[in-house]
Amino acid sequence: MDTENGTRWLSDEEQATWRAHLDVSRLLMHQLERDLQPFGLTNNDYEILVNLSESDDHRMRMSDLATATLQSKSRLSHQITRMENAGLVRRENCESDRRGLFAVLTDHGWETMRKVAPHHVASVREHFIDLLSAEELKALQESLRPVAKHLRSARGRI
Amino acid sequence: MDTENGTRWLSDEEQATWRAHLDVSRLLMHQLERDLQPFGLTNNDYEILVNLSESDDHRMRMSDLATATLQSKSRLSHQITRMENAGLVRRENCESDRRGLFAVLTDHGWETMRKVAPHHVASVREHFIDLLSAEELKALQESLRPVAKHLRSARGRI
DNA sequence: GTCATTTAGTTAATCTTTCAACTTCTTAGG
DNA sequence: CCTAAGAAGTTGAAAGATTAACTAAATGAC
Numbered sequence: 001m002d003t004e005n006g007t008r009w010l011s012d013e014e015q016a017t018w019r020a021h022l023d024v025s026r027l028l029m030h031q032l033e034r035d036l037q038p039f040g041l042t043n044n045d046y047e048i049l050v051n052l053s054e055s056d057d058h059r060m061r062m063s064d065l066a067t068a069t070l071q072s073k074s075r076l077s078h079q080i081t082r083m084e085n086a087g088l089v090r091r092e093n094c095e096s097d098r099r100g101l102f103a104v105l106t107d108h109g110w111e112t113m114r115k116v117a118p119h120h121v122a123s124v125r126e127h128f129i130d131l132l133s134a135e136e137l138k139a140l141q142e143s144l145r146p147v148a149k150h151l152r153s154a155r156g157r158i
Numbered sequence: 159m160d161t162e163n164g165t166r167w168l169s170d171e172e173q174a175t176w177r178a179h180l181d182v183s184r185l186l187m188h189q190l191e192r193d194l195q196p197f198g199l200t201n202n203d204y205e206i207l208v209n210l211s212e213s214d215d216h217r218m219r220m221s222d223l224a225t226a227t228l229q230s231k232s233r234l235s236h237q238i239t240r241m242e243n244a245g246l247v248r249r250e251n252c253e254s255d256r257r258g259l260f261a262v263l264t265d266h267g268w269e270t271m272r273k274v275a276p277h278h279v280a281s282v283r284e285h286f287i288d289l290l291s292a293e294e295l296k297a298l299q300e301s302l303r304p305v306a307k308h309l310r311s312a313r314g315r316i
Numbered sequence: 317g318t319c320a321t322t323t324a325g326t327t328a329a330t331c332t333t334t335c336a337a338c339t340t341c342t343t344a345g346g
Numbered sequence: 347c348c349t350a351a352g353a354a355g356t357t358g359a360a361a362g363a364t365t366a367a368c369t370a371a372a373t374g375a376c
Contacts (some may be wrong), residue, residue, distance in 0.1 A: 007280070008283065010279060013376095020306055070181075072333085073356085082331090128176065143297070147289050155189070231324075232363085233364075258323095272317085
């Protein structure tokens with residue numbers, strides 16, 4: 001115990017690591033957002049396009065997409081409506097479960113993805129990946145994966 | 159070059175690291191937000207309280223606070239208005255520069271901070287710091303700090 | 317000294333996110 | 347079967363964030 005009231009405050013080292021993580025995570029998101037802006041996409045839009053592009057038949061159930069992108073159902077629903085208006089995706093009924101809907105990539109969505117992806121990857125490289133050595137990447141991954149696992153399970157038991 | 163069109167796509171290792179960072183950063187923010195909720199604070203509120211608490215006289219100029227918290231002037235202005243309504247801070251005129259304003263921690267803001275900080279630190283420990291070894295923390299910091307530096311300078315030259 | 321530029325901050329409009337209430341369909345228990 | 351509970355998704359309203367336009371004060375170039 002570090003202080004009279006039992007709180008274990010962060011050491012300088014811990015503090016510095018915590019702030020570094022915080023700063024990188026926010027600055028990076030802003031930067032990626034800025035780099036997508038010329039294409040008229042947000043990070044959210046892009047992430048949905050990635051998920052759909054990588055799925056069989058370029059389609060996913062709304063709930064699965066919400067889970068994959070860590071969004072609430074409501075938020076995803078609004079998001080998909082906006083993307084539908086932009087012509088990037090469309091909704092399609094699900095035969096096997098008549099409550100369900102698919103979000104499906106349109107041709108325009110797919111074309112957009114093919115056009116934008118190289119720029120986005122370049123951006124991720126320039127502002128993150130290429131700033132780290134192979135060893136750092138490996139270490140980072142091995143440190144962060146258990147954290148992600150922990151957080152996912154903490155999220156589950158709400 | 160990895161493909162015909164010159165795009166250097168991410169390797170599996172790079173991809174995994176990138177996703178790990180992305181996941182941790184989002185899940186962690188959600189978790190911290192959830193842990194602050196019982197105290198009626200958001201992450202944003204908390205960060206402002208931290209900055210003011212650590213400042214001389216518990217006050218900061220609006221612009222400095224905006225820079226420190228990586229927010230736009232407009233967003234900060236709204237944010238401070240809300241916190242003013244909640245009685246956590248107040249605005250005060252700046253004598254030396256009559257355009258300027260200080261955001262100042264109120265007694266209630268300071269009391270709130272003293273009460274909430276231990277819980278917040280515990281939360282940061284539980285969901286991040288304590289999941290990493292001393293070596294991992296050090297490595298993480300050394301990897302991320304240059305990235306933050308890069309991003310800050312990229313942000314500057316807009 | 318005065319006029320143009322820059323800096324500090326706010327405001328109104330718009331867009332996005334969250335929250336709670338709701339509909340429709342599925343599933344499990346009796 | 348039929349009913350209660352749960353799951354899938356939407357919707358409208360309220361809260362939060364972004365954008366652009368704005369006021370007022372400071373700076374700096376002549």
